Amino acid sequence: MEALRRTHTVIHLGIQAPDAKTLPVLVELDDPEHPKITVSVAKFARYLQREGVYSYDKLRKAVIAIGKLRDFYLCERGGEMLTPDGMKSLLEDFLFAIDHGTILNWRPASNHDYLQTRSAVFEYVKFLLDNPSVDWPTHELRFIAACRDAWQNATHAEKSLLFHTKKRGRKKARGRKRIVTGLRHYKPFPPDLVVPLIEHTKNIRDKLLFSLMAFGGRRLSEMLHLFVGDVEARGLSVGVVLRHPSQSPMKWTSATGATVKGSRVEYLRNMFQLLPRTEHGAQPSAAGWKGMKFDDEARMSSEVYFIREVESYLLTLHRAYLHEVRSKVPRRPHPYYFVALDGEPLTIRAVEKQFSLACRRLEKKYGVSLEGYGPHSLRHYYGFYCADVLRADLLLIQKWMGHAQPSSTAVYAHISPETAAKALADAQIQAKLDGRVSITPEEREAIAQSFAGQSIEPIPEAWRLDSTRFGMLDTRNLQRPLR
Structure with a gap:
């Protein structure tokens, strides 16, 4: 297969800013021996970053989208000054090519990727129009002029084909269906292998x-934002509270002994000279934060709700982690709960590696394949358990999982075919018991006996621990170094 044709690459540039550590920039490779940063795109990216509307990942995708527009202009249009008609169709033809993947060996874009590309390109062109007096580098002037003219020459823009894609924001009755692959399918971690x-x-x-992820149902990135004070013993159980990584209010004692009230971002900056992990950009320490429905909107906090009565087991692990592991790693100036061997905040990459190693052990012992499963599949398991085993209401599952919208919960709250078939059979039996369907006395007696003795499989007995021992924890594992 022929390689993708492109004249750029995207790198992450380290910056010194009060709100960010890295910035995605577009590097021109027209002359591979003398690469140049596209200043207009860098300024645009920094503008979006300061505004705080885009997450870092979305910001990176916006820069990639502008790079594709530049490839289209140089490789398909030859990088020449275009006629007015050519200018008018530049953006339209680019969007058509993104949508259908007709040139440069592009693949047809999904609706989501298409809309992100369209939004990024339009915002970039508007940024150029809003800054007409900027003295841009000479090597960018032709591309910038082409973008400006393409927008200005698209007369009657609301009726132009340039805006034909507005209908893509609504559900289409007809059109091309996309093939969904990977973990975008519903894929909970196999329920019978969660405990192993x-x-x-x-x-x-x-x-x-x-x-915490399997029995609390929260995202990995949310777990990595936990401060030490967010996890606490509550009698014989453990309590975990998620708080917004930058905006959640808190109170602390300053170096001078004064009590200070502020937000988490202020606490991190004043006490540790740190930025929230959401602002670490492309650094390994970065951790995202998706919108969630808070239990307490004023404090921007959300309780973690546990299934399978594992709170006492989690309390034992919490104490063992603090006393046997965390107390032995080097102390670093940060408040984060989960740390690596060197004492620095635990990274997503390190967790994914340990999860993969645990899966390989299961594969070797049980002869199964766990290819394609990641830590996020534990969250899917939580949704599966709540819907399939507990038969909980969707709105309750939404609260337990912290989703802002019930539609997001519906992706996780999957019912297995076996449970669906049994529910239908039970509904038919119940109709007979209620007298809505005719039934004989013999059938009624058989039905009553079939319901006797049913129960949900309990958690392992070894997990029901008292505070004086660590139960199933192998003491040899206490000495194993963190990876």
Whole structure:
């Protein structure tokens, strides 16, 4: 297959800014021996970053989209000054090519990617129009002029084909169907292997983290934003509260002994000279934060709700982690709960590696394939358990999982075909018991006996622990180094 044709690359440039650590920039490779940063795109990206509307990942995708527009202009249009008609169709033809993947070996874009590309390109062109007096570098002037003229020459823009894609924001009755692959399919971690996964995890930190995700149903990135004070013992159970990584209010004692009230971003800056992990850009320490429905909107906090009565087990892991693991790693100036061997905040990449190693152990022991599963599949397991086993209401599952919209919960709250078939059979039996369907006395007696003795499979007995021992925890694992 022929390689993709492009005249650029995207790199992450380290910057010194009060609100960010890196910035995605477009590097022109027209002359590979003398690459140049596209200043207009860098300024545009920094403008979006300061505004705080785009996440870093969306910002990176916006820069990639502008790079594709530049490829289209140079490779398909030859980079020459175009006629007015050519200018008018530049953006339209580019969007058509993105949509259908007809040139430069592009693949047809999904609706989501298409709309992101369209939005990024339009915002970039508007940024250029709003800054007409900027003295741009000479090597960018032709491309900038082409973008400006393409927009200005698209007369009657609301009726132009340039805006034909507005209908893509609504559900289309007809059109091309996309093939969805990977974990975008509904894919919970196999329910019968969740406990073995935790039991075969080699250190306490990862046992605790995987347990919180599987039985608490929250995202990995949310777990990595936890401060030490967000996890606490509550009698014989453990309590975990998620708080917005930058805006959630808090109170702390300053170096001078004064009590200070402020937000988390102020706490991190004043006490540790740190930015929230959402602002670490392309650095390994970065962790995202998706919108969630808070239990307490004023404090921007959300309780973690646990299934399978594992709170006492989690409390044991929490204590073991603090006393046997975290107290032995080097102390670093940060408040984060989960740390690596060097004491620095635990990274997403490190968790994914440990999860993969645990999966390989299960594959070797049980002869199964866990290819394609990631830590996020534990969150899917939580949604599956709540819907398929507990048969909980969708609005309750939404609250437990912290989704802002019920439509997001519906992706996770999957009902297995076996449960659906049994529910239908039970509904028919119930109709007979209620007298809505005719039934004989013999059938009624048989039905009553069939319902006797049903129960949900309990958690392992070894997990029901008292505070004086660590139960299933292998003491040899306490000495294993964190990876």
